[in-house]
Amino acid sequence: MHRIQIAPPHWLDAFISARETPLASDQARMRLVLDLTREHIRNGSGGPFGAALFDAQSGALIGVGVNLVVASRCSIAHAEMVAIAGAQQRLGAYDLSRVVAGGCVIYSSAEPCAMCLGALPWSGVERLVCAARDEDARAAGFDEGHKPWDWIEGYRRRGIEVTRDVLREDAIALLQAYAAAGGEIYGPADRGGKPG
Numbered sequence: 395m396h397r398i399q400i401a402p403p404h405w406l407d408a409f410i411s412a413r414e415t416p417l418a419s420d421q422a423r424m425r426l427v428l429d430l431t432r433e434h435i436r437n438g439s440g441g442p443f444g445a446a447l448f449d450a451q452s453g454a455l456i457g458v459g460v461n462l463v464v465a466s467r468c469s470i471a472h473a474e475m476v477a478i479a480g481a482q483q484r485l486g487a488y489d490l491s492r493v494v495a496g497g498c499v500i501y502s503s504a505e506p507c508a509m510c511l512g513a514l515p516w517s518g519v520e521r522l523v524c525a526a527r528d529e530d531a532r533a534a535g536f537d538e539g540h541k542p543w544d545w546i547e548g549y550r551r552r553g554i555e556v557t558r559d560v561l562r563e564d565a566i567a568l569l570q571a572y573a574a575a576g577g578e579i580y581g582p583a584d585r586g587g588k589p590g
Contacts (some may be wrong), residue, residue: 451496508539
């Protein structure tokens, strides 16, 4: 029987250990995510996306993830998915709202793609904070999939608050630098239509 293996990059534990948490503000938490993403790019360990989960009240770091699609040869290994799965397995619960007393918030270097958009409601997060927008990731060449135009309202109806554009310009700069340096732009093979 085959096992699913998505291993974090070798530098990740040392990176997190060197950071002081808890972090109180959206900007401080997003700065950690963007620093994580920058380090990921610098090490050549994957794509230009990072995510982190925090206890909304205490600011405690619950989990982190970077995009490991290429490294793991697994299309579902997006930063948000890696962060959520790691936190859920570490805390022993598939629904983080049952085990994170202060509520769970996820910070992402970019708005979720279609896959991550669908996964977040089942994770138990109560808030999503994004840096770059969908169009910023697409401008760098990434296929974000088909997303409903009213996805933020859909999340609101499900009890998930969305905050956009926290350190957006910094996140755009990371996407642009990755693409300009020839970083691998991964996604579905061209099937004769436009991405998205």
